[in-house]
Amino acid sequence: MQKLLKYLLYKKSALKKNFLPLHEPDISKLDQKEITKIINSGFVSSVGKDIQRFENIISKFTNSKFVITTINGTAAIHIGLKLLGVKKGDEVLLPSIGFVAAANAIIYNNAEPHFVDSELNHFGVDPDKLKEYLKKNTYISNNKCINKKTKKIIKAIIIVHVFGHPAKISEIIKIAKKYKIKVLEDAAESLGSKYKGKHVGNFGDIGILSFNGNKIVTTGSGGAILCNNRYLAKKARHLVTTSKLKHKWEFIHDDVGYNYRLANLNAALGISQIKRVNKFIKKKHEIYKRFNKLIDNSKDLFLLNQPKSCRSNFWLQTLVLKKPSVHLRNKILTIFYKKKILARPIWKPLHKLSFLTKYQKMSLKNAEQIEKKIINIPSSCYL
């Protein structure tokens, strides 16, 4: 730990930074060219061609047939769930270990979050616990998964690829199929991450990405819906553009709609950024190796490696305590905090947030452990 801290302090001083953030995007003069083109064209809003161009590039990069960009990842989850048929009164499974946006998006759809546990190695949904839980607590009726207790339909599950590390997505998909549950893959943090050679976000019925300012590729704010189904893609595009029908001049909207399209200005930045994504990922792998050497042989903690058969984008580097301890975790966080190096624990498990305690959950022993074990440390490409 001391060697790592020393290195980060050295970097902070060499880069002349007042504080070292967790993750800064690599924004450089290279990005100016695309933006300048946009400014010169005058098309900064949602009518420009760059949105289409950006979507095509993401489609190639992720190997998703259809890509619909959105103003952010939250909007993508909101609409994604709608595409999967999530309606008022439905239940949606999601890991307690994840960003709050997923729970919010379920509630936007007037559905109910229902928390599941995560596995201890890479913090994705635990397939074994999921299987056992569904077996015990649900039955299939009319091709739908029914919660025995509430009699409500469990319509979908959200799988999060945490910090850029793929969850055990193949196993989870198998279970979800058996139980007639649709899968939304939250790959917000995982652009460029692959599970057995296939880009994440492509395993489930719908995938989503985020291009927020803290992500590996940024558009300022932005996100995307990934899918391989032409009908769903068309529906997504309709919903995010206020459900407006095509007409020479009339304003006809045929459903409740959303103003969720990415602006051209933001897409232009994305086009420039995504050209460098493989370079970014390479750098992040190097950072992992460097940091790993610096904390070698620590008795208390280790640096998280990518899962077997996976390529992680290593968006955030993660220290894992060998034994769960809020005391040790906070001690380390405090050391970083005092040195103006941003470190943070994993998100507070969602089932513990005051407005979410009322929702259903399985036993969340792993989530409780994970909360006490994780520290993310600065991970920007310039390190």
Place this chain on the structure above:
Amino acid sequence: MQKLLKYLLYKKSALKKNFLPLHEPDISKLDQKEITKIINSGFVSSVGKDIQRFENIISKFTNSKFVITTINGTAAIHIGLKLLGVKKGDEVLLPSIGFVAAANAIIYNNAEPHFVDSELNHFGVDPDKLKEYLKKNTYISNNKCINKKTKKIIKAIIIVHVFGHPAKISEIIKIAKKYKIKVLEDAAESLGSKYKGKHVGNFGDIGILSFNGNKIVTTGSGGAILCNNRYLAKKARHLVTTSKLKHKWEFIHDDVGYNYRLANLNAALGISQIKRVNKFIKKKHEIYKRFNKLIDNSKDLFLLNQPKSCRSNFWLQTLVLKKPSVHLRNKILTIFYKKKILARPIWKPLHKLSFLTKYQKMSLKNAEQIEKKIINIPSSCYL
């Protein structure tokens, strides 16, 4: 009409445009400076200082004490209604003559749209009809306005300043106060418009702006909540930043929240744009005068001037048929369409959209007339 059409065709050809859009923002090399600064600083997302700077400039320009920027105007209405206490099962009055976003935002809050009529001169909510309707159809109980028929609370009214022309806001506010109804002023199209010397958006309990690409000042996509109440402003800022509490490192959210903050990249464009807003408005007044001369003495139609005691920003220039006629309206629209000059009717009255027909409404005779009388024509500053 012929003279006006000739002028627009001349402009289209002089500007070497394939088609003449309804409204294009004035994006120029002047905007590059601010954007380049942002790119060089690396802070393109929601952590940069430009958001605060942009909010301060809008605050000064509109004379609103508090300004909270958002990703778009729809998000601003969504949160604005929440600030006014709009909840599941409440009713919210809104004009049938307006953009669909207002109705959607009511539905996002699980409340019910309830349509009111507009006045024939400038298409804002008709205060006389509103007064009569409330008198007949509501009563006050416990300081709340109750719909006699449904027994539901009419919590708020949305007032739209259509095409940049102020509605009869003072009269409406008086009625709303009497009936204990909160007022959200939708000034999405009306940055720079004033009613008796006071900037619109400042009369109601909450105001909103839009900086979409088709507006007088653009941020690519963007919007703002205006208010003069410190408590509501604080609540707005909390809600649009995922309801996250301040903490050294913990992620604690105390309520359902939204990812609605404007990104720094977009704020930078706004800062550069808003410096020129008075110039834009001056140009738009000149365009009004020029167009007005070109259609002088038409027996069928006239060009809409600003209301008495108001300064409109003249965002969109508006032809008004002297007698309602869909036939004549469509004939004119077709002429423009064939010449690749974009013209459009006013929005289809919202109560006629299939997904909104089920909601309550007063008699909407004026709205039906307005639909048959209005043609917006190209209005960009370069004309």
